[in-house]
Amino acid sequence: MKIKYELIKEEKNTQAxxxxxxxxxxxxxxxxxxxxxxxxxVKTLSPEELKNVNAGIILSNTYHLSIRxxxxxxxxxxxxxxxxxxxxxxxxxxxxxxxxxxxxxxNIKEEGVYFKNHLNGDKLxxxxxxxxxxxxxxxxxxxxSFDECIGYPAEYDYVKQSxxxxxxxxxxxxxxxxxxxxxxxxxxxxxxxxxxxxxxxxELVKMDxxxxxxxxxxxxxxxxxxxxxxxxxxxxxxxxxVRYLMGVGDPIDIIENVMRxxxxxxxxxxxxxxxxxxxxxxxxxxxLKNSKYKxxxxxxxxxxxxxxKNYTKSYIRHLITSNETLGARLLSxxxxxxxxxxxxxxxxxxxxxNIIEYKKEFERNYYGKENK
RNA sequence: GCGAGAUUGGUGAAGUGGUUAACACGCCGGAUUGUGGCUCCGGUAUGCGUGGGUUCGAUUCCCACAUCUCGCC
Numbered sequence: 001m002k003i004k005y006e007l008i009k010e011e012k013n014t015q016a017x018x019x020x021x022x023x024x025x026x027x028x029x030x031x032x033x034x035x036x037x038x039x040x041x042v043k044t045l046s047p048e049e050l051k052n053v054n055a056g057i058i059l060s061n062t063y064h065l066s067i068r069x070x071x072x073x074x075x076x077x078x079x080x081x082x083x084x085x086x087x088x089x090x091x092x093x094x095x096x097x098x099x100x101x102x103x104x105x106x107n108i109k110e111e112g113v114y115f116k117n118h119l120n121g122d123k124l125x126x127x128x129x130x131x132x133x134x135x136x137x138x139x140x141x142x143x144x145s146f147d148e149c150i151g152y153p154a155e156y157d158y159v160k161q162s163x164x165x166x167x168x169x170x171x172x173x174x175x176x177x178x179x180x181x182x183x184x185x186x187x188x189x190x191x192x193x194x195x196x197x198x199x200x201x202x203e204l205v206k207m208d209x210x211x212x213x214x215x216x217x218x219x220x221x222x223x224x225x226x227x228x229x230x231x232x233x234x235x236x237x238x239x240x241x242v243r244y245l246m247g248v249g250d251p252i253d254i255i256e257n258v259m260r261x262x263x264x265x266x267x268x269x270x271x272x273x274x275x276x277x278x279x280x281x282x283x284x285x286x287x288l289k290n291s292k293y294k295x296x297x298x299x300x301x302x303x304x305x306x307x308x309k310n311y312t313k314s315y316i317r318h319l320i321t322s323n324e325t326l327g328a329r330l331l332s333x334x335x336x337x338x339x340x341x342x343x344x345x346x347x348x349x350x351x352x353x354n355i356i357e358y359k360k361e362f363e364r365n366y367y368g369k370e371n372k
Numbered sequence: 373g374c375g376a377g378a379u380u381g382g383u384g385a386a387g388u389g390g391u392u393a394a395c396a397c398g399c400c401g402g403a404u405u406g407u408g409g410c411u412c413c414g415g416u417a418u419g420c421g422u423g424g425g426u427u428c429g430a431u432u433c434c435c436a437c438a439u440c441u442c443g444c445c
Contacts, residue, residue, distance in 0.1 A: 036407060037407095038406095038407050038408095039408095043407075043409065044409085059406070061406080061407080064407085064408095091406095093406045096406070097406040097407095098406090100406090101406095101407090118408070119408085144406075147406095149406075187406090213406080215406070218405045219405090245406095246405095246406040247405050247406040248405055248406090249405040250405060253405075265405095266405090266406060267405050267406085267407095268404085268405065268406085268407040269404075269405055269407095271407075271409090272405090272407060272409080273404070275409050276403090276409090276411095278404090287401080287402080289400095289401090290400085290401075291399085291400070291401095325409090328409070
């Protein structure tokens with residue numbers, strides 16, 4: 001089936017929305033946070049551990065899986081869910097972000113993008129049609145259109161022609177898309193330019209996608225600019241479809257963008273920060289590698305996750321500084337749980353129409369002096 | 373006991389009669405937003421075994437002492 005979004009409630013004072021999405025693998029409330037599992041694994045976590053932090057949809061990647069093990073391997077395994085033993089919904093990114101992070105601008109052509117395989121240097125080609133075909137074989141629940149994620153700063157003229165091309169790619173992908181068991185999202189680009197965001201969003205809506213993403217943010221711009229980019233995108237998206245802000249993020253960014261009408265987020269931060277020894281806490285991000293935690297025999301914080309229920313900062317610090325994988329795993333569990341719990345709290349705030357107060361309180365703690 | 377060589381941060385070490393004593397590791401911090409776990413960026417010896425001497429100036433040259441290593445008795 002296609003995913004279905006049901007708008008349950010709009011918050012009184014902001015554009016925040018409480019919703020529910022129905023998928024092939026159950027129903028989930030939004031706003032929600034999707035852990036990133038690029039290579040068919042949320043790094044260091046087992047599916048059981050993901051369930052235990054109350055994860056809903058997880059994200060995986062077309063480009064990476066196509067290189068290794070190859071989409072045919074995944075297909076022969078019976079699809080991504082069976083392959084990785086995840087019986088929840090999966091969204092696959094199209095490889096569009098890799099256009100931004102891995103390809104040379106000169107290699108972005110109308111027909112598609114020429115990459116150098118980041119593992120062995122092999123020449124690779126990814127196009128709108130090919131991305132859809134791969135995602136089809138991977139058998140994700142939600143596929144993304146192939147787009148160009150534009151960096152910042154970018155000249156108006158470049159962004160304009162890039163948006164036009166992204167729209168043509170979206171159309172081409174949709175034309176070859178033929179799978180009643182998978183949904184397809186369009187991606188709003190347009191950089192920092194309001195008229196291009198508007199144009200892109202409206203054109204995508206005309207094509208009638210199953211959901212809409214906002215891309216091209218968090219690529220070097222400052223926070224107010226990023227929030228504006230989101231506002232000028234959600235403004236033109238239909239209320240009866242889900243909105244997904246790609247690659248964000250940071251706890252404060254999640255709150256800010258929920259207030260701008262975003263339903264779904266994903267970000268590598270919780271797991272990447274974990275691998276580098278950082279933990280989110282109510283009182284801000286902490287670095288467990290700091291020597292002050294050497295003999296801190298208390299949990300990371302008052303939290304319901306497995307790491308906080310069973311381990312101390314001192315022990316996790318020891319694991320991280322010793323490069324033991326359990327350290328990264330415990331911190332990943334905590335950080336993902338932190339962001340998922342944040343979205344749970346935001347859902348309550350929407351129900352109670354007090355999201356502005358919630359944000360103020362959150363920021364007071366997060367940026368406060370306590371525990372620093 | 374005699375002879376030779378050595379002694380520079382937490383570690384391995386480079387180096388020079390004249391501004392801030394190289395580099396690496398470690399350590400101490402920081403970064404990380406549609407994932408390369410890679411990585412990146414800062415900081416880290418007021419000091420060159422100890423005490424004298426030569427010199428305008430010594431970690432560098434000279435002397436004594438201490439300690440270490442290797443050889444000989």
